[in-house]
Amino acid sequence: MLSLNELWFVLIAVLFVGFFFLEGFDFGVGMQSQLLPKDERQRRVMINSIGPFWDANEVWLITGAGAMFAAFPEWYATLFSGFYVPFVFALFGLILRGVAFEYRGKAQSGGWRKTWDLSILIGSFLPPFLLAIVFASFIKGLPIDGDMQMHAAFFGDIVNVYTVLAGLAVVLMCNIHGLLFTALRTFGELQERARKRARTLLLPTGVLLLAFVIMTYFQTDIFDVRGALLWAIVVLGLVAFLLAGYFSKKKRDGWAFGMTGAVLGLSVISVFVGLFPRVMVSSLGEAYNLTITNAASGHYSLKVMTIVALTMLPFVLGYQIWSYFIFHKRLSDKETLEY
């Protein structure tokens, strides 16, 4: 039986898996909407394809951070103050992106659209890139002292070859994931272009991911700590990745989309599995690690939160799935494009 601390560690992992799976595709659509379409109409179709979803997808991140705050306040405090500057940039991106979707269609001039399109590009790139950097440095370790304070240098501790590699790999994965989503929700020329580009991006992304796995083996202790389980996840990830390529070649977009989502989800899972029972690894010594015990809230607080979460979650999942069902049809030519 899971202890409450373990359960909350798992729940936070689930929230971040959900976030990367869901917002992963709308980050990807955001970036590719600026790179793929050949005209304004196609661009609008792409942006509108994520219209009903992106806001709720982002709430997975907000809930993840909120759950961290409530269940592991020391984790939340160390993380957000320690990564101060990256979070400023991530927030900058999220702010630009959130308003850009809503505003770009509200005026006609070319300059207006270009400004918001640039905002969508920056806003869809920065958050996944920086969050991947944060997740990669979780397992690599950060200078956290005996007071649980993190004193990290921006270049070196936070931004280094290993973490940037993670950032780029995740960004590319989101792009493929988003392209496959586009293929699912459109048809005709745009769909063809999306499929084609997804396939072109697979190889370089695969290389980056492989390089990341190899570096993880040498740079972190997670394969020593959880050898067999981690290898299993890596193999599953590899299979999902290859299947994504296979299905996309067969034009089975739904299956391919599921597989790229699985790769993103498994990446997050591998970080959490590698961390457990730690939540942040200190590079200054094992004694300074933050764990699911020393970073957690008290038993009462966790119990209350568990009751609330387990009561609410079925409803939340229910209406979110229902909203995807409402908008499951491909965007038609009679569509009212809101954005």
Next chain:
Amino acid sequence: MDTIMLSRMQFASTTIFHFFFVPVTIGLSFIIAIMETMYVRSGNEEYKRMAKFWGKLFLVNFAIGVVTGILQEFQFGMNWSDYSRFVGDVFGAPLAVEALLAFFLESTFIGIWIFGWEKVSKKVHLLSIWFVAIGTTLSAFWILAANSFMQHPVGYTINNGRAEMNDFFALITNGQVLVEFPHTVLGAFATGAFLIIGISAIKLLRKQDVSFFQKSFKIAAIVGIISSIGVAFAGHWQAQYLVKTQPMKMAASEGLWGKSGDPAPWTVVANIDPVNKTSTHELKIPYALSFLSYSKFSGEVKGMNELQAEYEQKYGPGNYIPPVRTTFWSFRIMIVAGMAMIFITLWAVYLMWRKKFDQPNTGFMRICLSGLLLPPIANTAGWLMTEFGRQPWTVFGLMTTERSISPNITAGQVLFSLITFNGIYAALFIVLIYLFVKVIKKGPYTIEEDSHSTDPYNKKEGHHALT
């Protein structure tokens, strides 16, 4: 400037900016839900148009409210990490519940509302705007429950040097939140109402789409009169609660240094000198402070000097007097703005009742137009009083603001974020005004032209299901 000063500025600017949009979101979502309900019940297309027109403004506003909200959640950890460590056990729970219970609801159904006009039935569409409205209100409840813990900590014990929750029910039935929530939410309803009243006044002054804007005005005026009178009553309860739980905030918002005397008079204006701890040029209304504090015309209110001595005994040496001028004037600005709102809506409802409303009164419409500014002024002043008045505490009696900041961040980093975010705020504010003007100018009858489109895709394939 040092880290703490900059962090305070960051918190203040983020919170004030965020709170320009939140009350509009809450207020407008309810009024739009009412309009759409009238549409579904009567089948009258004009109400649908109303929901859509005000919906445009709502969405422009909603977007900024959402994005500044994310910053709100992150900055507790970024700038105030020692605060987060100390109270996370208690304070984190309502924030997590807010996300789980309110944000998911709001964000999912806003998607259905925006994109679902032709995809779901009328009733489901109506239900989705009601869910948005309920979601925003629930969200207000949970964040105010968290804020109320800072004003009046309950349901916790101190354990291992931090606050730990021991009674969740006490936390959500905190006397503070029971007075703060109705005051804030009614204020938000009034904010939404005054936005519609003000914008309708612009159009009525120009005699554009008269019937549409008269109808909108009337709906908003009714919501406005109920909420702006309600907000005053709720404010009165809140003041009484304040005297019991945070007497220093009450004394500061009265500029009251010594004892008030019994019965206590209410100071209308005064020249406050925080250095010499005196107030001069005071204009007072007899009995009024006693009434404000205890709902009767007798009773004494403690002054700051006496409370300072009490707090020093209780919490050790230090300065426990908040910034008095800010607290004092914020309180008065809030009250004056609130009174003006009651006055305007009373006048409007009187005109409607006497059926004189249909011959627009230019002078009155101009007053309504300037009424656009009243709610943001009142809302901001209210929060300034609440948050400044609590100083030097972040959690009253438990943790000071000075002790709350992140020890590992530098002034340079905070300055960088302060400039970044305030730059974005300024830009977004200009954009918002531009879009508001644009939508308003266009009016309700041309609004949908540019969202429909013609398109080259094959019609047959258009209805294929996702496989």
